[in-house]
Amino acid sequence: MFDFKFDANALANKVILVTGAGDGIGKKAALTYASLGATVILLGKTTQKLEAVYDAIVEQGSPEPAIIPLDLKGATKQNYLDMVSTIKSQFGRLNGALLNAAMLGELSPFAQIHEQIWNDVMQVNVNSQYLLAQALLPLLQTTPDSSLVFTSSGVGNKGKAYWGAYSVSKFAIEGMMQVIADEYDTTSVRTNAINPGATNTKMRSVAYPGEDAKTVAYPADIMPAYVYLMCNDSVDVNGQVINAQ
Numbered sequence: 001m002f003d004f005k006f007d008a009n010a011l012a013n014k015v016i017l018v019t020g021a022g023d024g025i026g027k028k029a030a031l032t033y034a035s036l037g038a039t040v041i042l043l044g045k046t047t048q049k050l051e052a053v054y055d056a057i058v059e060q061g062s063p064e065p066a067i068i069p070l071d072l073k074g075a076t077k078q079n080y081l082d083m084v085s086t087i088k089s090q091f092g093r094l095n096g097a098l099l100n101a102a103m104l105g106e107l108s109p110f111a112q113i114h115e116q117i118w119n120d121v122m123q124v125n126v127n128s129q130y131l132l133a134q135a136l137l138p139l140l141q142t143t144p145d146s147s148l149v150f151t152s153s154g155v156g157n158k159g160k161a162y163w164g165a166y167s168v169s170k171f172a173i174e175g176m177m178q179v180i181a182d183e184y185d186t187t188s189v190r191t192n193a194i195n196p197g198a199t200n201t202k203m204r205s206v207a208y209p210g211e212d213a214k215t216v217a218y219p220a221d222i223m224p225a226y227v228y229l230m231c232n233d234s235v236d237v238n239g240q241v242i243n244a245q
C-alpha cells in the first residue's frame with residue numbers, strides 16, 4: 001500500500017469535488033476527505049446514493065457537504081460551466097477535484113466491441129473528463145495550491161486483452177493528465193492521477209465475477225494515496241501517476 005500518515009485535520013477548510021461519490025472508491029474518498037475537515041461536493045449519477053453519502057457525512061460530524069446530481073454521459077459543456085459557477089458562488093474557491101467516476105463498459109474481444117459501448121465509455125471516461133477539467137481549471141487556478149486528480153488503472157499504461165474501450169480510455173486519461181500538468185506547471189494547480197489497483201467495488205465484481213472479493217483491497221485500504229494528493233504534502237508533485245497499492 002502507498003504509505004502516508006496524515007493528521008486528523010489534513011484537509012481542514014478545503015473545498016473538494018469528488019465525482020462518482022455515491023459508490024465504491026469515490027464514496028469512501030468523500031467520507032474520508034470530509035472526516036479530515038474538507039467540505040465535499042458530491043457529484044454522481046444516482047441522487048439516492050449521493051443523499052446517503054450526504055447523511056453519512058453529516059452523521060460523522062463533518063462539514064456539511066453539497067450534492068450535484070449529474071450524469072456524465074449526457075452532460076454538456078454548459079452543464080459543467082453552470083456547475084463551476086455554482087461552486088464559485090457558494091464556496092468562493094475549489095481546493096481540489098477528484099475525477100473518479102468512470103464506467104467499465106463490456107469486457108470483450110476487440111473485434112466484438114459494440115460501437116455504442118465504445119462511444120459511451122469514451123463519453124463518460126474521456127470526453128466528460130476533458131469538459132470537466134476545462135471548466136474547473138480557471139477556478140482551481142484562482143485557489144492557492146489546488147489539486148486536480150484523475151483516475152487511471154493498471155490497464156491505463158499497458159494494454160490488456162479484452163479490456164477494450166475501458167483500457168483505451170484510461171490511456172487517454174493519463175495523456176490528458178500529462179498535457180494539463182505540463183501546461184499548468186508554473187501555476188497553483190498540480191495535476192496527477194491515481195491508479196487505485198484492484199479494489200473491492202461493484203466495478204471490480206463485474207470485471208472479475210468469479211473472484212473472492214475478500215482477496216482484494218477495500219476502498220478504505222487505499223485512502224492514504226487519495227489523501228496525499230489532496231493535502232499540502234503533495235504541493236510539489238505534478239504530472240505523476242500514484243499507485244495506491
Ligand SMILES: NC(=O)c1ccc[n+]([C@@H]2O[C@H](COP(=O)([O-])OP(=O)(O)OC[C@H]3O[C@@H](n4cnc5c(N)ncnc54)[C@H](OP(=O)(O)O)[C@@H]3O)[C@@H](O)[C@H]2O)c1
Pocket residue numbers: 019020021022023024025026043044045046049070071072073099100101102103124151152153154195196197198199200201202203204
Ligand atoms: N475497483 C477497481 O479495482 C479499480 C481499479 C482500477 C481503476 N479503478 C477506477 O477507479 C474509479 C472508481 O471505480 P469504482 O471501482 O469505485 O467503481 P464503481 O463502484 O462502479 O463506482 C463508480 C462511480 O462512478 C459513478 N458513475 C458511473 N457512471 C457515471 C456517469 N455516467 N455519471 C456520473 N457518475 C457516474 C457511479 O455512480 P452510480 O453508482 O450512481 O452509477 C459510481 O458512484 C474509476 O475511475 C475506475 O475506473 C477502479
